Amino acid sequence: MLTDEEILSRITNVVRDQLDDDELTLTPTTEANSVDGWDSLAHVRIMIAVEEEFGVRFQTSEITSLKNVGGLVALVRSKL
Amino acid sequence: MFVPWHMPWLPNAPEDFRARLKAVPSLAEGHGAALAQLALHRLNSTQARAFAKTMRGLTAGDISLAPLAPFRLAVLSSATFDTIEDALAAAGARHGVALDLAVAEYDQIIQTAFNPGAEVFAIRPDAVFVHFDHRWLALDRFSADPAGTVDAALDHIAMVLRALAEAPGAQIIVSNIATPPGGLFGSIDCAVAGTQRAQIAAFNRGLRDLALEMGALIADVAGLAEQVGTATWFDPVMWNLYKLPIAPDCAPLFADMVARMVGALRGKARKCLVLDCDNTLWGGVIGDDGIENILIGAGNPEGESFLTVQQLALDLKERGIILAVCSKNFDETARQPFREHADMLLRESDIAVFQANWTDKPSNLEAIAATLEIGLDALVFLDDNSAERAQVRAALPMVAVPELPADPAYYPLYLTSAGYFEALAYSIEDGARVDSYIANAQRAEVKQQSRDLGDYLRALDMTLTAQPFDAQGRARISQLINKSNQFNLTTRRYSEAGVRAVEAEADTLTLQVRLKDKFSDFGMIGVVIARPHADDPDALDVDTWLMSCRVLGRRVEEAMLEAVVERAREAGKSRLYARYLPTAKNGMVRTLFDTLGLELTSEEADGERRYRLDLTGYTAPDLPFSREQTAL
CATH class of the missing domain: 3.40.50.1110 (SGNH hydrolase)
Incomplete structure (x- = not known):
């Protein structure tokens, strides 16, 4: 079973790849609109890449109600 | 099950894909070829995006991406x-365009x-x-x-x-x-x-x-x-x-x-389908099993699978795709089913270039392309053997080589779904063009020098295991002893009970050899039996030495000799005697012992060749295997 830290670390790697920013740091309270480049187009790719990374599928409402990275970590955890 | 969106005809991306991609911009030349090579793999969304970005960077820097158009x-x-x-960027590179x-x-x-x-x-x-x-x-x-x-x-x-x-x-x-x-x-x-x-x-x-x-x-x-x-x-x-x-x-x-x-x-669609024979066009090994035992044709589920492969090849020929054969076999042996087997759909006359010999497949594919006067990037190579596929991909990345599943029933789906032969228009004359290729093509000359295969063999991560006969191996040992015809030095047969008896003989050296690589586990592929020599107490006399042709070209025979020498030395022996007994089918190993460095001591009128090896003078070559050691 993955810990929240491990999930966060893998999500961080996915976002780094997608935004092409190897220095990027994410915390549970990070919000997409506070990250350079994480706009609506990047968001599509990031969500798809996160689904791919963990082999999970999110429901529509789960995606629309996401508030921050911590919420994404919790959502991934609930699917594993 | 065949899942088209998974694109199973593409090999998985290598572990170091990202690193290899990042290295492309700093190459001195060959950026396009390097990208094309990376694009041959199945990529996830992140890899594909990184690929697109790297390619954009190179294009923006005005760096030539040739041979991509x-x-x-x-x-x-x-x-x-x-x-x-x-x-799209990777997909384009896969199909020849930047x-x-x-x-x-x-x-x-x-x-x-x-x-x-x-x-x-x-x-x-x-x-x-x-x-x-x-x-x-x-x-x-x-x-x-x-x-x-x-x-x-x-x-x-x-x-x-x-x-x-x-x-x-x-x-x-x-x-x-x-x-x-x-x-x-x-x-x-x-x-x-x-x-x-x-x-x-x-x-x-x-x-x-x-x-x-x-x-x-x-x-x-x-x-x-x-x-x-x-x-x-x-x-x-x-x-x-x-x-x-x-x-x-x-x-x-x-x-x-x-x-x-x-x-x-851009004219990048492929033009020619090159077919392996054994276990690609029919089930079994023609050289070992003989024409009466290969699986092809109705009435047998596997035979019907191979029939669908042949039917697809014919349908492709009908629409204008050239067919060629590339097989590790004797020429006569490989041609026999095309000539004589009633259930074969493919005939010699359907094949524009027929390359059956024991040279490596990249060299033969080059010969096929040269004979047809088409580029290597016009070839698609269909082969059930993962090692042959890997070798061709490594040596000739411009040749399209689809991955294939274990079950030949799926071969046609893999081949048709990969989109190698994309046509933008069709006219009935397209089919006639193929006949002119067949008429023009002469038998291709293969360059005699084989390529240095060391890199590719090492990349296979092969593990070789050599151990004495035991109860678990008995059935397979007996099967190999009774089925192997081509790579079999003495063709002496032993029943399962006979194998058990050999196992029990004191002082007899027995070896069952297994091989696996990163693609597949071949299981047991070699058998050796050597008994104490009748006249020379310090020597062993090889009774049986055989290997499955599936693992030809991987230096397994050298590793087998190394294992035999090790065991013989442990038994306190200093010499090894061996012989080649000719049959109708084992011509391929007539000079095997010469190649392995044994000394030919005599050749008899009936073609028997006798050999000797001085164990003290033997040094093992550097071989591309990791050895799993087992107890004696």
Whole structure:
């Protein structure tokens, strides 16, 4: 079973790849609109890449109600 | 199960894909070839995106991507095209082109088509791809006036295509429409004109006529979605959230379809299918099993599988694809089924170039291309053997080599789904052209020097295990002893009981040899029996030495000698005697012991060759195996 830290670390790697920013740091309270480049187009790719990374599928409402990275970590955890 | 969107004909991306991609820009030359090589793999969305970015960087820096042909493609889509766009660069490189992409804003087809100054046209596109689906044309679940609805949809598209045709020079590619899953009535959906299924079918027929009239090409999205399964193709969650037209999983396959057409426009479609023989065109090994025992033809499920492979090859030939054979066999042996087996569909006359010999396959593929006077990048090579595939990919990355599953029943699906032979038009004369190739092709001369295979063999991560006979191995040992004909030095047969008796003999050296690599576990592939020599107490005399032809060309025979020498030394021996006893089938090992460094002591009138090896003078060569040591 993955810990929240491990999930966060893998999500961080996915976002780094997608935004092409190897220095990027994410915390549970990070919000997409506070990250350079994480706009609506990047968001599509990031969500798809996160689904791919963990082999999970999110429901529509789960995606629309996401508030921050911590919420994404919790959502991934609930699917594993 | 065959899952088209997974693109199982592509090998998995290497572990170090990212590092290899990052290294491409710093190469001194050969950027295009390096990218093409990386694009041969199945990539996830992140890898595909990184690939696209690297390629854009090189293009922006004016670095040549030859041998990839530059191609500028403008895309007008009714939906979010991003996931497909990301996959297009690698798909293009896979099909021989370096794509320069310009994608119009989401759902701006009309506005863009009627604006010659639009940004996407600034690249002076070689082709414009117009993509939309049923949602854009309101081909909904039911229409009370289906003829009117379909006509309106066709008028809409005609208007777009005519506007685009005003700007000359660009080839128009237009998607047709896939029918979404679900229905309205049930079975009569197929019969009622107003259903979505019927509307879309009518639209696609109309679009075909329109495209013909305008010289536009149709990207058969409907056909592709049908193969994938429309319930997998369409993803309502992704549509509602992001207006993605298809499931993200299917984006690489969609991109591949577009890339195949673009590649074909640049003349990159493949022209020739090269076929391996044993376990590709028939089941079994012709040299070992003999013509009466290979599996081909009706009445046997495996035989029928191979029949479908042959039928596909014939169908491809009929539409103008050249057929060639590349097999590790004696020429006469490989040709025999084509000449004599009643159930073979393929005959010698269907094959333009027939290369059967014991030289490595890359050299033979080069000979085939040279004989046909076509490029290596026009070849597709079908071979059941993963090691041969890996060798060809490593030596000749421009040859297309599909991965194949264990079950030959799927071979035709893998081959047809990979899109190697994309045609933009067809005329009945295409088939006749193949006959001229067959008439012109002479038997190819193979360069005698084989390539240095060391790198490829090491990359296979082979593990060799040599251990004495035991109860677990007995059945397979006996099977090998009784079945192996070609790579068998003495062809002495032992029943299972006989093997058990040998096992119990004191002072007899026995070896069962197993091999695995990173692709597959070959199981037991070699057997040696050596007894104390009758006259020389310090020597062993080889009674049986055989190997499965499946592992030829991997230096297994050398490793077997090394294992025999080790065991013989441990038993306090200082010499080894061996012999080759000729049969009708074992000509390939006539000089094996010479090659392995044994001294030929005599040759008899009946062809028997006797050998001796001084164990003190033997040094093991550097071999590409890790050895699993086992107890004596």
